[in-house]
Amino acid sequence: MIQIVDLIVKIKGAVILNNIQATFEESLVHGIVGLNGAGKTTFFNTLSCVLKPSFGRIIFKDRPISFKDIGYLESSNFFYSNITGREYINIFEQTNPDFNILALSQLTNLPLDNLIETYSSGMKKKLAMLAILKQNKPIFLFDEPFNSLDIESSKILELVIANLKDKQKTLFISSHIIETLVPICDYIHLIEKGTIKKTFCKNEFNSIEDELLGHFKQSARSIINESI
């Protein structure tokens, strides 16, 4: 169980996450959705201990969560310049005994001996994902993992997520596109104005879009009709 108690995160005085109270079941896939600026990335950064809570705590297995518990695939991937994909992967200690770099690089079509600068953004995302999969972590955070992936790679990612779930890992996945989350998530949590407004279980997934975009669509439509 991952428990979030009274979580408040402020950045430069502004409250980004506002008093989040939530409990997430382990070994399940949790989707995180929200409009731009709702606080999704801050939520992920706090879960992965990149940001420290201004107040409150995150509990995992009856102790404060640590970055050692988490494999974090960030939305934008940065790499050290002038190193090859293979060298990048080799920086990480292999704690996942099943990790097979040869098979995975062939599957993902990654030219591991080329400098990372020559990679497309989709290839960079896949490389970052391989580095994370090399490590055996109980929790995985994927922030916008489907961005810049082609159809094949998106399918591979879906299969990776299913595989991690089978291995009893807990996953948090954010996406702007709700359709990408529907087939893979057990729960989808809606973040609005820095707090988890609602949690949807599988049979409620078709009402998420209305909940998320209902009001926005109405006001956007009237602005567009008046302005164009």
Added chain:
Amino acid sequence: MKLLCLRFKQCRRALNDLGVYSLVLGFLALLLITISSSLHQKSSTSFYQLIVLSVLCLIVHFYRSDKKFIYLHIKNPYLEIYLEYLVLFLPFSFSVLFTAHGYYFFIFQLLIVVISFITVSISKVNYFRLKSISRIINSSRFEYLSGIRQSFFFLIPLYSLAVTFSWFYVVPHVFLWLITVTFASFYNECEPLNVLRSNNKSPRQFLWHKIALHAKLLLPLYIPILIINTWFNRDFWFINILFLLLQLSLLIFAITLKYRSYQPNEKLYRNKIILSIVSLSAILPYLLPVPLLMSLVYFKTALKNLNHFL
């Protein structure tokens, strides 16, 4: 003038970031301008100086990565680029105007006008790939994998010269010092957070591990040359030991400076200037302890900064 205004703002921001080091930088700049002015008094040295400045301008122009953007989006791009170079090199070229060979100034202007029109760029990807380098240098020393790829054609001649002149007084030391300064420049880029965290070490363990790992790379390169040097210059043994310690302290300084200001994925441009200033201390005998003392101070602040991330 748009680009120039932007550069002024960037410079002002960089100087603010430098804090007290901006005074040292200002002093060094004044020193260089004075030297440049005195070189302009003689026709021959003035001529060579302007050749060097033109080559520098050409290198800057070839390697700048914003050219495409400027040519595409800025009005009068060639004029804007020319104005940038004019202002950049003016402190080192204007004094030639007050000499008998003042026309050199206009020849130099003509050269930088021509350079502004060159649209060819040298991209980073064209750097020597050195595919097999990771067989010699482990991936955990990724700063060296990256740095050596960038500076390979500079480091190899330097090290060859250090080996060739290893039995001379002082000469190999100059080359080795230049190598250390190059190595120290490898620490101006921050690795992503997941790379930093991949060690699973506490901040103190991490810093000591990093220092030991990189010192192990430096020592086998330097010790053979210094042993040969000591063999031929027996009275120099003490200087050689001191020199080795100084190189190690420069390396430790570079590492602690990096992690003192570590922010994931950042390029530490400010540190480049600080590093250049502290590296110069190796030439001035009374400033020799500076890197070591600064390392001690920065070690503590690096630990404090790393506590946020590890």
